Amino acid sequence: MAFSDDDGNTWLQSQGSGQPAGVDHQTVGGGPYNTSATPPPPPHPAYNNTVYYCSQDIATAFCARSDDGGLTFGPGVPIYNLTQCSGIHGHVKVATDGTVYVPNRGCGANQAVAVSSDNGLTWAVRPIPDSTPAIGNDPSVGIASDGTVYFGYQDSSGAAKIAVSRDEGKTWSSSVNVGAQASVANAVFPAVAAGDSQRAAFFFIGSTTPGNLQDTANYKGIWYPFMAVTYDGGANYFVVNTSPTDPVQVGSICIGGTTCGADRNLLDFNDLTIDSQGRLLAGFADGCVAGACDASSPNTASRSALGTVIRQSGGRRMFATYDPAEPAAPGAPEIGTALQSSTGTLLTWQAPDNGGAPLKQYLIYRGTSSGNETLLTKINASKTSFLDTKAATGTFYYRVAAINQYGTSKLCGEVMTTPAPPIPSSCTGTGVTVVTDPTGDQAAAPANSQLDIESISIAEKFVSSTTNRLTITLKVANLNTPVTPNASWTVFFTAPNGTEYFVNMNSDGAGGTPVFQYGHTSTLATGSTQQNTDGTADASSTFSSDGTISIIIDDGLIGGLKAGDTIVNVNGKTQLLVGGDGTGLLETIDSTAAGRYILVGNAFCQGK
Amino acid sequence: MRQIAAVLILPTVAMAAGAGKVPAGACSLIPSAAIQRAFGEPIANAKPLSQIAGELSYSHCFYSLPTFTNSISLSLTGPSPADADHNAARELWQRWFHGAANDADRDAPGSSEEREAAAKAAPVPDLGDEAFWVHSFVGNLYVLKGSTFLRISIGGKLTDAERQARARALAVAALRNLDRRH
Numbered sequence: 189m190a191f192s193d194d195d196g197n198t199w200l201q202s203q204g205s206g207q208p209a210g211v212d213h214q215t216v217g218g219g220p221y222n223t224s225a226t227p228p229p230p231p232h233p234a235y236n237n238t239v240y241y242c243s244q245d246i247a248t249a250f251c252a253r254s255d256d257g258g259l260t261f262g263p264g265v266p267i268y269n270l271t272q273c274s275g276i277h278g279h280v281k282v283a284t285d286g287t288v289y290v291p292n293r294g295c296g297a298n299q300a301v302a303v304s305s306d307n308g309l310t311w312a313v314r315p316i317p318d319s320t321p322a323i324g325n326d327p328s329v330g331i332a333s334d335g336t337v338y339f340g341y342q343d344s345s346g347a348a349k350i351a352v353s354r355d356e357g358k359t360w361s362s363s364v365n366v367g368a369q370a371s372v373a374n375a376v377f378p379a380v381a382a383g384d385s386q387r388a389a390f391f392f393i394g395s396t397t398p399g400n401l402q403d404t405a406n407y408k409g410i411w412y413p414f415m416a417v418t419y420d421g422g423a424n425y426f427v428v429n430t431s432p433t434d435p436v437q438v439g440s441i442c443i444g445g446t447t448c449g450a451d452r453n454l455l456d457f458n459d460l461t462i463d464s465q466g467r468l469l470a471g472f473a474d475g476c477v478a479g480a481c482d483a484s485s486p487n488t489a490s491r492s493a494l495g496t497v498i499r500q501s502g503g504r505r506m507f508a509t510y511d512p513a514e515p516a517a518p519g520a521p522e523i524g525t526a527l528q529s530s531t532g533t534l535l536t537w538q539a540p541d542n543g544g545a546p547l548k549q550y551l552i553y554r555g556t557s558s559g560n561e562t563l564l565t566k567i568n569a570s571k572t573s574f575l576d577t578k579a580a581t582g583t584f585y586y587r588v589a590a591i592n593q594y595g596t597s598k599l600c601g602e603v604m605t606t607p608a609p610p611i612p613s614s615c616t617g618t619g620v621t622v623v624t625d626p627t628g629d630q631a632a633a634p635a636n637s638q639l640d641i642e643s644i645s646i647a648e649k650f651v652s653s654t655t656n657r658l659t660i661t662l663k664v665a666n667l668n669t670p671v672t673p674n675a676s677w678t679v680f681f682t683a684p685n686g687t688e689y690f691v692n693m694n695s696d697g698a699g700g701t702p703v704f705q706y707g708h709t710s711t712l713a714t715g716s717t718q719q720n721t722d723g724t725a726d727a728s729s730t731f732s733s734d735g736t737i738s739i740i741i742d743d744g745l746i747g748g749l750k751a752g753d754t755i756v757n758v759n760g761k762t763q764l765l766v767g768g769d770g771t772g773l774l775e776t777i778d779s780t781a782a783g784r785y786i787l788v789g790n791a792f793c794q795g796k
Numbered sequence: 797m798r799q800i801a802a803v804l805i806l807p808t809v810a811m812a813a814g815a816g817k818v819p820a821g822a823c824s825l826i827p828s829a830a831i832q833r834a835f836g837e838p839i840a841n842a843k844p845l846s847q848i849a850g851e852l853s854y855s856h857c858f859y860s861l862p863t864f865t866n867s868i869s870l871s872l873t874g875p876s877p878a879d880a881d882h883n884a885a886r887e888l889w890q891r892w893f894h895g896a897a898n899d900a901d902r903d904a905p906g907s908s909e910e911r912e913a914a915a916k917a918a919p920v921p922d923l924g925d926e927a928f929w930v931h932s933f934v935g936n937l938y939v940l941k942g943s944t945f946l947r948i949s950i951g952g953k954l955t956d957a958e959r960q961a962r963a964r965a966l967a968v969a970a971l972r973n974l975d976r977r978h
Contacts, residue, residue: 189933203933203953214933227841230864241933246892246917252934252951255864263869263949264934269847269854271888309858310845 189216189241191258203260212276213326213457214243215290216258219282225306230255240308242267242280242290249277251290253308267302267311268295277302278326279459283337287356289329291339293322299341301329301357314357320344323401324443325456330382330389336421340380340390346401348375348392348414352422366390366416369427373398374409376441379460379470383506386421391460391470391498393436404440404451405711410483411437413472413498430470430498437475439487450717453493466505470498477782481756488688488709489756492782502541514544517595521550521572521588527608532577534608537588539572540600545592553587554579558602561587579605615793618661618736619647622758622783627665630762630778638672639762639777640665642735644679646758646785650793656743656750657726657790660691662760664735673700674765675777677737678719680709681758681785683747688757691725691739691746696765704729706741743787751789757782821846822857822872825946830969831859834962835866848876851884865952868966872974874944882943889940893917893928923964924971935959939967946970 189202218239221229229238235257242251243264250264267277273295280290288304298315299322320343327341337353339360348367351360367375372394382388395401397409412435416427442448443456458472474496476482481489502519504511519541527534535552547569553561554576567574569590576584584605590597612620623644630640647659660679678692688709695702704725709717726740743749759782763774823842832838841860846853853876859868875882917938920927924939934951937960948963948970 203951227843227860230860230862243933245932245936246930246938250869250932250934250936250949252949253864260865260951260953261934262865262867262951263858264932264936264951265858265869265949266856266871266947269849269852269856269873271849271852306843309843309860310856 189258191239193257200259202254202258212244213249213278214241215277215279215457216241217280217282217288219288220284220286221307222286222305225286225309227306227309229307232256238282238286238307240280240282240288242277244276248273249290249292249302251280251288251304251308251311262308265308265311267304268292268313272296272313273300273302276326278328279457281329281331283331283335283356284333285335287335289331289337289357291327291329291341293324293326293341297321299327299339299343301327301337301339303357305356314353316341316351316360316363318360318363319349319351324445325376325378328378328380328390328460330380330460332382332385332388334385336382336385336388338380338382338388338390338418338422340378340392342375342378342392346374346376348372348378348390348394348416350380350390350416350422350425361422364422364425366425366427367392367394367414369416369425370394370414370429371396372414372427374401375414376401376411376443377454377456377458377472379458379472381460381462381468381506383462383466384508386419387506387508388418388422389460389468389506390416390425391458391468391472392416393441393454393458393472402440402442402444402448402451404442404487407440408487409439410435411441411475413470415468415470415498417468417504419504435476435481435483435490436472438481438483438485438490441475450491451487453491455493462506466507466510467500468506469500472496472498481782485756486682486686488682488686489782491757491759494781501539502544512541512543515592515594516543518543518547518590518592518597520598520600521590523586523588523601523603526584526586526603526605528579528581528605529608530580532575533579533584533586533605534573534575535586535588535603536573540590540597542590543592543594543597545594547590547592549591550574551589551591551596552576553589553599555585556583558585558604561585561602566591613796614646614648614788615650615796617647618645618663618738619649619659620785621645622785623760623780625760625778625780631775632777636672636762636764636777637665638667638735639675639677639764641677641760641762641778641780644758644760644780644783648788648790648793650790650795653791653794655790658741658743658746658749658787660739660741662693662737662739664737664762666733666735667731667737668733671695671700671702671731672764676763676774678761678763679739679758680761681746681755683749683755684753685747687747689746690719691741693729693731693737693739702731704739706739706745749787751787751792753787754784755787756784758785759783822855822870822946823859825857825872825970825973826859826868826870826966827969827973830966831861831868834965835861835863837862837866848878851876851879852888853877867951869947869949870966870970871947872944873946885944886940889926889938889945893926893938920960920964923967927967929960929963931956935963937963937967939971941971941974944974946974 190199239254252261278291299319300315349363375392395409442452522538524536554564555561676694707721856871917928924941927939930936
């Protein structure tokens, strides 16, 4: 662990464990000391606040306290006795009076919170009496400025519930099913934050589809990020779908730990926090990445894990002093880019706070010198981009304002035209780069560099009028001789027929000489995914020592693809057989996010 | 808003243990001299907590030292009066360090992660009946002795080997006192 005292500019290494830690669910939280505790906290001249590190430890869990901002920690104190709760827990948080809370999803017949009132020296478990153990997700607590504790959780039916305590968890209100207000039947990954007295928010990923959310084969729910907010201490909650046009996941979500299949792309320990002006920010993994997935996509298109933050853009805040006066004119749209090409200039911007009333229009201003823009046009507020076809050449400056029924926003930023980057061609080189992946992120790096994926590209070079095939290029760091034996380099994608196909190079055959294959995947009754090899890829498939693997495959062998088709969830994975051929396990060394590709057809590339 | 009474477990002084069935209070197990030898400073405060959970008795002590990061967490788990055959703590030990006791445990949510953690426990030879060092952000030493086991945690900016050596020295002192009480 490292920590920063200057907003991340520099970092100091904490004491560390000296060995690779075998623990899970590590969490760090901080806050004031309880100065009335027995024994009183020691002098702490360097830091006014304490920092807690909590983690799983065998079947129990422990928290350790730091008095020097996280540089060193004291011993790990068990936070429940050895049979009270299971070892998996949520995030540690500290109240303004120094009371420390760690929630747990399964303490006997209930969920509970471990509480320390003596600066982490001893702990007590305080259950939420009407709760039931979660299906598999950690609960979360938020603590308001007056010490009110909000406990948000997934119950045994999958419902999103929240309970409130005003006496450090000794007694609790009845739990409220906040998801029910939005017809949410299943919820995962709860995260709670609280601000001023009476104000709290509960973030979760929810679906209106009932049933077993972990049934990989049969669950068809569509998942969205929901926020439930209270301004009256939990008496009433307002629930909104924060991303109604862009789901997080389609189909099942694994919450069963390391034994799951391909739907373990979304992991737990999401978080919800509040910025200095009371806006909510939720962090989560997005499995359905815009451009490659939507609500109508097959489950297999929804297996990304893109780190994502949702930020509150309007409405009341968690700190009342920053509440905007509403209804009012919209906030100013933050301008993005003005990319110029032969078709014109494409202007983009961010949708602003709507001021409490729906946006009606955007005003586009344009000028030939900075600061001298005049109104060019008005467009419907459903779009956040505008193609200025009269600006294919020359230098222009743009600004954007928003309108609702209460007025016109201010302006935020000015942007000058810049040349658009060249459009990648499917007809030359390795074609269109569909996915990029960081260098050096493979398991056990810097070892396994031959299995370190850098990119996936797809090309459709012209061969003959009757040849329709893809050249799929997987670039790894290198493939110097000898090529790693018992390894595979695979690209997966989903065709319009809903089937997930793959092409790969593998070196697990006799002598370790790489071979090129293709096939499709299927889901077993256990929920895990099986790769079924259907045949050998085109004989012209190759690899080179610079790490370029080119696998050529006829379109007819992978779902009868044709020009205009879109293949989605294009992603790569490298694996290594550990323990010897026939006896070991496949260990994933590197994997990528997902992209998509629209076929142009080989004929399109004739002469290009 | 309806208020529901929650079960509250209050800290209590754990000096009443004894009689062979309930472990001695953890705060009386490590002599101040042993701590002085290991850390070079005396105990400033010893805060106890004891609980009975079915067939298990649990006693914890937080030994505060003047340098807070030198402080020690010691917990002692043994049979409660409800454990007729005095085997509950030993069975728990077996489940943690030698695999799940039954198939139901194996299917419990999250148990796969818990087994991952158990896999990181390193055997410590010649200490009690059996002992394990669990690698983590702080050092945790588990020692089984008869029908009880203890857990000692040490923090501070030490190497893993230094933490283990100090924890071992404290465990030896604690086991010596534990033997005298039986």
